[in-house]
Amino acid sequence: MEFTRFNLPDQVLKGIAEAGFTKLTPVQEESIPLAISGKDVAAQAQTGTGKTAAFLISIFTRLLASKTETTVNPRALIMAPTRELVVQICSDAEQLGAHTGLRVQAIFGGMDYDKQRQALTDGVDIIVATPGRLIDYFKQKVFSMHRVEMLVIDEADRMFDMGFIKDLRYILRQLPPFEKRQTMLFSATLSPQVMELAYEFMNIAAKVSIAPKQVGAENIEQILYHVSRREKFALLNGLIKREENIERMLLFINTKIEGERLNDLLEANGFASAVLSGDVPQKKRMRILDQFKAGEVIFLVATDVASRGIHVDNVTHVVNYDLPQDREDYVHRIGRTARAGASGKAISFADEETVYQLPEIEDYLGRQIPSTMPLDEDFCFEYKRVARRKRPPMPVRKAEGSTRSRRPAGRRPGSKPGPRKG
Known part of the structure; x- marks a missing residue:
């Protein structure tokens, strides 16, 4: 199936063409029609199946349908477990959404704090973020989540594995209720933990399952x-x-x-x-x-x-x-x-x-x-060997309150070992 079979905006189709996409992958074929019709989607799909394009195309299509001005408060939020994944999603968004006029901003730790904060203040349509710094800006009231129309949770299983679920639940509680927003969840496995999250925070999600052998x-x-x-x-x-x-x-x-x-x-x-x-x-x-x-x-x-x-x-x-x-x-x-x-x-x-x-x-x-x-x-190929890296020495632990270094038992500072006995 080709992307032209869907009723996608011309701006989105142009970005798809420039990205070189022609045929839909199985996860795109099943999830995009559900998403652009407004339904919540819980999709099981491995990485490399085209799921990023699936949710970006759906977000662009839905946001363009309602002409709303860009403000400091985002209309879509994409949550990812790692900084690298955030950067990759933003890179794909720049390419696929090049003609949409929608502003996409990455939010994650380890980069210029004030620069990211200023980008939010300048106005944004879509935030792609890891949980930690997003919560930091939210608690400082740099932005509000009350306008969020669409939420994507990418690699949900990794959110659990990496200990982000508490932060994710906090964010979900700040969003409009599930009946007033659309949610898409993607995970390599739809484990009981992931499905519990879907039942609690999604509006009767349509389940899409793409087995690894299909991709x-x-x-x-x-x-x-x-x-x-x-x-x-x-x-x-x-x-x-x-x-x-x-x-x-x-x-x-x-x-x-x-x-x-x-x-x-x-x-x-x-x-x-x-x-x-x-x-x-x-x-x-x-x-x-x-x-x-x-x-x-x-x-x-x-x-x-x-x-x-x-x-x-x-x-x-x-x-x-x-x-x-x-x-x-x-x-x-x-x-x-x-x-x-x-x-x-x-x-x-x-x-x-x-x-x-x-x-x-x-x-x-x-x-x-x-x-x-x-x-x-x-x-048969000779190769140059290198010296093994030395592990850093283990620090000597001193008794609490002590300023003296350890010494062998039975020895006084400055004393010489005596003759061996026996």
Whole structure:
């Protein structure tokens, strides 16, 4: 089905055409007609299925239908769990809504506080936000939520996982009652927790469920290598040298320390790489993502926390350098490639420490991941080694109120050890 089948405004159709969208994805085909007719929607859909475009097109269409002036108080609110996802949604909104005249503003922590506050004061139609800073501005009465006509909760399951549900409930209680606004909820899983939220704050939501097998998982070639931890980088190095058409590669690790070590090895061997972990400052994160999108960085190493909201086209390869500890994270990770109908490759390393996660992952997938043992030729490429990063020393804890350092029992300051007894 094509977008022209819907009764969409010309301004929206022009943005869709300029974005290069022609055919609707399954989640767009099912959710857009419901949304533009004014119904609440609770949709189960994985990342990379076109859900962002689905709710943005619906919002633009509905807001353009009622000609209302832009004020300091928004008419639509989009909530997301991570800063990166907020930035990505705003980027998509700029493209799809370029001809609508609607003002979209991102609100999240880690960026210029006064600048974001001033943007709200200047007037906004749509706010895209993480909960924390939005609540901060609201409590300062920088804006009001009484005019909100449409609400979108994106990646609702992650809101629970990341501990935002208390803040989200606070925001929902400040909005007009559910019968006076329209709500769209998107989640990878419509868990009992998510559905409880839908029952409490939505107006008899129409349920849309798009199973992962319907969204092109067959476009991802998956392969698993059984390899020891000490040989993982040698295997990765060999695969990079042998793989063709690597445009962008996203490498997932489980810890910040392992991510820094992997990035050191990649850089030492001439690969344009960068690392994202939870403690990377927001401005640096955005700069790294911009470099990754622009192709200045080809290899991006990331933890699961840092990867939320990474929506970059033309990621041709995903590598699970560490198998994830959560089986659902495997699907989330490999979904970073083969987006919007493209094809991609997902390579996973099962070492002696992470192989125990494999049965749960395969049980969740409902099938085995094709596996192989590395060939000798995969290790034939020499690589430069780097010194292991030293962990920071553990601080010596002193007794409360004490100013003295610890010393071995039985020794006085300045005394010399005596002869051994026995």
